[in-house]
Amino acid sequence: MKNYFFKLFIYTTFMISLFLQIFFTKNSNIILHIQWLILILIYWILYHPYNINIITSFFVGLIIDFFTNYILGVHSLLLCIITYFLLYKRKIIINLNLIYKFLFITCILFLINFIVYNINSINYNYVKLLLQSILNSFIWVIIYFYFKKIYYK
Numbered sequence: 001m002k003n004y005f006f007k008l009f010i011y012t013t014f015m016i017s018l019f020l021q022i023f024f025t026k027n028s029n030i031i032l033h034i035q036w037l038i039l040i041l042i043y044w045i046l047y048h049p050y051n052i053n054i055i056t057s058f059f060v061g062l063i064i065d066f067f068t069n070y071i072l073g074v075h076s077l078l079l080c081i082i083t084y085f086l087l088y089k090r091k092i093i094i095n096l097n098l099i100y101k102f103l104f105i106t107c108i109l110f111l112i113n114f115i116v117y118n119i120n121s122i123n124y125n126y127v128k129l130l131l132q133s134i135l136n137s138f139i140w141v142i143i144y145f146y147f148k149k150i151y152y153k
Helices: 002-024 036-047 054-068 074-088 090-094 098-119 126-151
Strands: none
Touching: 002 036, 002 054, 036 054, 036 074, 036 090, 036 098, 036 126, 054 074, 074 090, 074 098, 098 126
C-alpha cells in the first residue's frame, strides 16, 4: 500500500510542477523560464528509477509541448533520450559530487533548450540560454535537498 501512496506523491509533484511551469512560461524574459517538469523528472529518474520509466517521460514531454505551444513531440523525444541515458548511467551520476551533478544538469538543460529553441525557431542568445540552464540547475539543487529532507523524515 505504501508504494501506491508514493506513486501518487510522484504524480502529484508532476501536477504541481506543471502548474508552476505554465505560470512561469508567461514571462517574456528567457532567463526566467523555469522548467519545473524537466527538473522534477530528472530528480525522480535519478533517485527513484523504478517508479519512473521512458513512457512516463514521453507523456511528460507531450504535456510540456501541449501547454507551452512548441512543436508536438520535440520534448517527448528529447526526454525519452535523456531518460534512457540517465537510467543507463545512473550509478555513475548518483556517486558524483554535488558540484559535478550541478554541472551535469546544466549541460543537459542547455542541450535540451538549444535543440528545442532551434527546432521551434525561437530567437535566443547563447549567454541567456546558459544563464537559464544555470538558474534551472540551482533550482534542481534546491529540489534535491528539499526532497532529501522530506524522504528522511
